Amino acid sequence: METMTPDVLVAVDEIIERHRETPGPSIPMLQALQETFGYVAPEFLQRIAAATGIPASDLFSIVTFYAQFRLEPLGRHHIQVCHGTACHLAGAERITEALEYATGTKCGCTSDDREFTIEKVACVGCCSLAPVVSVDEEVHGRLTSDDVSALVKELRKQGSEMTP
Amino acid sequence: MTSIDGRYEVRVGLASCSIAAGASRVFRALDEAGAAPHTTGCVGMCYAEPLIEVIGPDGQHVWYGHVEESDVQRIVTNHLIQGEVVADLQVERPDGQVRFALRNCGIVDPEDIASYIELGGYAGLQRALSMPPEAVIADIQDAGLRGRGGAGFPTHKKWDLAREAVGDQKYVVCNADEGDPGAFMDRSILESDPHSVIEGMMIAGYAIGASIGYVYVRAEYPLAIKRLRRAITQTQESEYLGRLAAESGFHFAVSIREGAGAFVCGEETALLMSIEGKRGMPRFRPPYPAEKGLFDCPTVINNVETLANVPRIMNDGPESFSAFGTERSRGTKVFSLAGKVQRGGLVEIPMGTTVNDMVFAIGGGISSGKAFKAVQTGGPSGGCIPAHLGDTPVDYESLAAIGAIMGSGGLLVMDADTCMVDVARYFLSFARDESCGKCTFCRVGTEQMLRILTRITEGRGEMRDLEILEDLGAKIQGGSLCGLGQTVPNPVLTTLRFFRDEYEAHIQGRHCPAKQCKALIEYQILDDACRGCTLCEKACPVEAISGERGETYTIDQDRCIRCGLCLSSCRFDAIALYSEPKTNSLEVAK
CATH class of the missing domain: 1.20.1440.230 (NADH-ubiquinone oxidoreductase 51kDa subunit, iron-sulphur binding domain)
Incomplete structure (x- = not known):
């Protein structure tokens, strides 16, 4: 968890200030915070509430309503499995399972070693490449279960090479 | 001829799916080879990405598909230098299409306003500004344009209501919250031709008397957002548009709101709630947004494709649009053709084209070679149209009559393997x-x-x-x-x-005829095909596969969790999938 150091608070306040005059400011503010910190810490909601008068409960209801917001930080690799219709027909569920076995974590969670976060996303719009997985924002298409197991192995290998 | 002399124009489509397929690398390779490629957006032939388009001095277009970096030099040497088409890489663009909303996609440079203006961009706005707003709305009415987001509400009626509504401030909102899984029309238009949408919004703004516009676009579409941002900045800096504004006194500012990921926000009242910074929950209508919309002001909400049609209707006249389509469904419709089809991609057809024509003539038939079973239109809101109704014309009325809907334009093709x-x-x-x-x-x-x-x-x-x-x-x-x-x-x-x-x-029968439903299927290893290579044993996450190297392996059905990893790991097609009807108490064995 991000600790609320004075530096973090200054950055948070700066973002709040930047969006204060935007009509309907709460969503752009929360998006900017997530963009900067990778997630929305509960403390951020308190901070916005104190600065703008928008009740923290309203902010929490927004954060939990929209799929984009995360209340916890991501793992080192962010894996998004597309579950659009074309990907579903092409076996997205089998791809998800293969990823779960390879990473040792459930879809929607971050692995204990904080290496991988697996998420299900509605559609990344690359239907002609189905089934599709996005790893750290790079889209990989036409995958098999075997390919994703290999992909995870490769990411682990990169990780261990970087930290000798 | 020994060098590239500029006789040929070379274009590379760089939209999200092209980039995912590796088009950026191909672009770089062309650039390094001195071919001076132009960036463009989606050509629509997603199945053949990465694509290179070469236009010769005689105006002949040649498309190269599935291009790898290693193919680039051959295209440069043979085609750009020696003038010979590289036949084995050539792909044909499917015909039967009319590109109206997509008129510039794959042609214009999406990051350059000059390229758009050169193709006749903003001339529609200029013509609109020379007319009374009522006449602009009348043109849209004559064109017969209906909302392309799915419901098909006549566009001129929305504009007319908003024009009549009383309010100092009015808004134009572009609905780019393309939430249907399997639909990518709006994303492709925004990535490939963002100015057409902005120009459409400006014309709508002039027609209803609005000075502010919002594009509500999914945050999951980063490239579309980036290109829109750039396009908006260019409109602010453009001398041409500045002069138009000064002469006409019409000013219009567009800003972007990123949708935070809620499918319901494609519904107009929910979308407005979201822009206002709330949970996107729909509210009761009336009052309609045209009377009381964003921040309680009169608001017109139009879909991306609807707006992309507007500039050309204004520029070329309503009949340029109404000439296509059927009696009640005028014009063209963009579809994202995907699923089990050979040539998936972005297609634009005149309304009234049949389902069969879309699947076979344009889509090239079923990719697996198996039987065509159904198409699904309209995503989660739509319906499945069975193959025997394949001669159904694609228009609002015909689709509604069989319980499906036009929807926003996702068209998923399904084969015998689909349950x-x-x-x-x-x-x-x-x-x-x-x-x-x-x-x-x-x-x-x-x-x-x-x-x-x-x-x-x-x-x-x-x-x-x-x-x-x-x-x-x-x-x-x-x-x-x-x-x-x-x-x-x-x-x-x-x-x-x-x-x-x-x-x-x-x-x-407790079985799945398409062999998809996990609880009703069995994986089995085929005696005569298995080489005992051990790959499946290693792939199995639950140790359900056993045997001796070199011998036939077997699957313990009680342990098997039917994940399919063994099937995908097998190099000898030795693993098969079964789902037999269970008609009596005996398990039916293969």
């Missing part, structure tokens, strides 16, 4: 997750329908479940406030209508 019960369950699961929770029938009903469908796909269904599904579906349609609840039972209701036998097979 229709599983498809219904998939869409229902999406609908259950995305219901905002306001209306009881939608919130609770989708959950109940999903439980029943899950039970059926697990072989635990009963025949009376089918009637319960129909009853629940009708009640959700009738008891929901917004378009989401009113339409999400469609995938279940249409599959029940056209594919009832598949439901019955799952319930009475």
Whole structure:
């Protein structure tokens, strides 16, 4: 968890200030915070509430309503499995399972070693490449279960090479 | 000829799916080879990405598909230098299309306003500004333009209502919250030709008397957002547009709102709530947004494709659009063709083109070579059209008559390997997750329908479940406030209508004819094909596969979790999938 150091608070306040005059400011503010910190810490909601008068409960209801917001930080690799219709027909569920076995974590969670976060996303719009997985924002298409197991192995290998 | 002399224009499409397929690398390789490629957007032939288009001095277009970096030098040497087409890499662009909304996609440089203006961009705005706003609306009426987001509401009526409405401030909102899984029309237009949408918004603004516009675009579309941002900045800096504004006194500012990921926000009142910074929950209509919309001001909300049509209608006249289509569904419609089809991609057809023509003439038929089973239009709100109704014309009325809808333009092709019960369950699961929770029938009903469908796909269904599904579906349609609840039972209701036998097979025979439903299938190793290579044993996550190297392996069915990893690891096609009807107490063995 991000600790609320004075530096973090200054950055948070700066973002709040930047969006204060935007009509309907709460969503752009929360998006900017997530963009900067990778997630929305509960403390951020308190901070916005104190600065703008928008009740923290309203902010929490927004954060939990929209799929984009995360209340916890991501793992080192962010894996998004597309579950659009074309990907579903092409076996997205089998791809998800293969990823779960390879990473040792459930879809929607971050692995204990904080290496991988697996998420299900509605559609990344690359239907002609189905089934599709996005790893750290790079889209990989036409995958098999075997390919994703290999992909995870490769990411682990990169990780261990970087930290000798 | 020994060098590249500029006789040829070289274009590379750089939209999201092209980039995912590796088009950026191909672009770089062309650039390094001195071919001076131009960036453009989506050409629509997604199946053949990465694509290179070469236009010769005689105006001849040649498309190269599935291009690898290693192919680039051959194209440069043979075609650009020696003038000979590289036949083995050539792909044909499917005909039968009319590109109206997509007129510039794949041609214009999406990051350059000058390129857009050169192709006639902003001339429609200029013409609109020389007319009274009422005449602009009359042109849109004569063109017969209806909302391309799905519902097909006449565009001029929305504009007219907003024009008549009293208010100092009015807004134009572009709905780019393309939420249907399997749909990428709006993304492609925004990535490939953002100025056409902005120009459409400006014309709408002039027609209704608005000075502010918002584009509400999914945050999941980073490239579309980036290109839109750039396009907006260019409109602010453009001398040409500055002069138009000064002469006419019409000023219009566009800003972007990123949708935070809620399917229901495609519904107009929910979308407005979201821009206002609230949970995207639909509200009761009337009052319609045209009277009381964003921040309680009169607001016109149009879909991306609708707006992209507007500039050309204004520039070339209403008949340029109304010449296409059917009596009540004028013009063209963009579809994202995907699923089990050979040539998937972005296509634009005149309204009234048949389903069969889209699948076979344009799509090139079924990719697996298996039987064509159905198409699904309109995503979670739409329906499945069976192959035997393939001669149905694609227009608002004909699709509604068979229980499907036009929808925003997702068109998924399904073959014999697709289980229709599983498809219904998939869409229902999406609908259950995305219901905002306001209306009881939608919130609770989708959950109940999903439980029943899950039970059926697990072989635990009963025949009376089918009637319960129909009853629940009708009640959700009738008891929901917004378009989401009113339409999400469609995938279940249409599959029940056209594919009832598949439901019955799952319930009475406890088997899945398409061999998709996990609880009803078995993986087996084939004696004569297995080489005993051990790959499947290693791939199996639950140690259900055993045997001796070099001998035939076997799968312990009680341990097997049917993940399919063995099938995907096998190099000898030695693993097969079975789902046999269980007609008596004996397990039917292969």
